[in-house]
Amino acid sequence: MIKRTLFFGNPAYLSTKNEQLVISFPDDKPERTVPIEDIGMLVLENQQITITNGLLSKLTDCKVAVVSCNAQHMPEGLLLPMNGHSEQTERIRYQLDASLPLKKNLWQQTVTAKIYNQAGLLQEKGKNAQRLFHLAKNVSSGDTGNHEAQAAAHYWQHLFDIPEFNRGQGGIPPNNLLNYGYAILRAVIARALVSSGMLPQVGIWHRNKYNAYCLADDIMEPYRPYVDLIVCHIVDNTDDYTELTVDLKKELLNIPALDVQIDGQKSPLMVAASRTTSSLFECFAGISRKIIYPDYG
Template sequence: MIKRTLFFANPAYLSTKNEQMVVSFPEEDKKETKIPIEDLGYVVLENQQITITNGLLMKLVQNKTAVISCDQQHLPCSFFQPLVGHTEQTERMRHQLNASLPLKKQLWQQTVTAKIENQAQHLLLQGKNALKLKRWAKDVKSGDTDNHEAYAAAYYFQNLFTIPAFSRNQKGIAPNNLLNYGYAILRAVTARALCSSGLLPSVGIFHRNKYNAFCLADDVMEPYRPFVDALVYDIVETGCQIEELNQNLKAALLRIPAMDVMIDGKQSPLMNAMSRTTNSLYECYAGSSRKLLYPNF
């Protein structure tokens, strides 16, 4: 089932009644709205004048709805996650924490290979040369000791956008702002799926920054990034204004959880595919599988 994404850019009062989210607006001409909580997958709170009740927060978290709040620059900055995301959470976390170094290196090898292959397919879709990426994808070693991921990313972004002086940098020129926003949404999708699979988003395969609470999310989302890149590329190609993230651009990027992707030979919404990926990761931790399931671009 595809869950709905709600985006609140205006002042609102959010509460709950009869297992529904009740949305009230300060403006007298706007009618009160009710949405079933079970239909909600993501709720993005952007306006600083939004009030949300604790009762609603509790029900959203119990429904595994990702509640994302934004900072003063209107970028996602926090994500509410449940303390208990799966009935077997303790056992699953134990398998995750006991994962051997060789297993982690193999998982990272699969992740980097899938990411580079998807980057190559995206370049080919846009009629660009991807021979180097194809070769690097085949040469990734256990643990990516040769750092093919970094080389591939640099080449990929140098050749993707035909924008003078463009380079991938969080504080760089547009469309870096669109990529930042899209990746933040993707990160929340990944963290939500990891929690639902009973895993710790903070304990990564490769990423291990002590200041990063979402190391595993940053690992698992890597092969999904080209899907965000493709959406941003399409927006850029329309010729619309991209220097400032307006409401229309955000609305387009908030389609990311419902994007169609191909995984295991079947078409699936990205949010559902991510759940299959995180479940396959648990199976690798538990020793019942050695293969991570990632989408093919």
């Protein structure tokens, strides 16, 4: 079953009763309820939302990712369960004991998948993707040739028909859309990692000591082009996207439910993320040597 993503942009009081999320409003609107087991992600944007600890407990028990936004309406905090899997301690041990050669190989697979997916999106948009296909075929262990950066330079120069566009957190639009979409994607991947019994903090390549989601940032890389796809659709069909309106956020919040092709089958992105993280654990445990990533083809 596809888990739902719920977005709250207005003041509300969120509580729980009979395994339901109960939504109460400050005006005279009637209460609404949603089964907690149907929820995959909760996005809390309005600064006047009140949520009970009882509800938070049930949400984490059902492995719901709770995303809180700051005063600028951008995702800032993420609540995940501390105990996401029955074999969590053993699985974390495998993760921490992963050898450097294994991590270099996993990063090689990750970069290769990312570049192929970037090439697939460029090709779909009628742009020249031959350089990216060439780079993807020649990624070395640990990406010592830095093909990821070379591919990114070509990709961002050609993805949007916007003069002098550069990808950057504080750059011109549609960077605002990309920032929001990637924050949602990061939460989806972090949720999947915890559910698979791993620490999202300990990466295979990202290792910044100030980053609490290094592994999530690693594993989300091949999924980024699916966010880019939605942003491209917005750019091509919206006159003004300089401001992140509620309607634009609703489009970006479709990311978890977006259909992707993975291991020969179509699957919602949130489900695909769980398949990816499950295959990652099998690599850490020595059961497999391949991470299963979606294929943008």
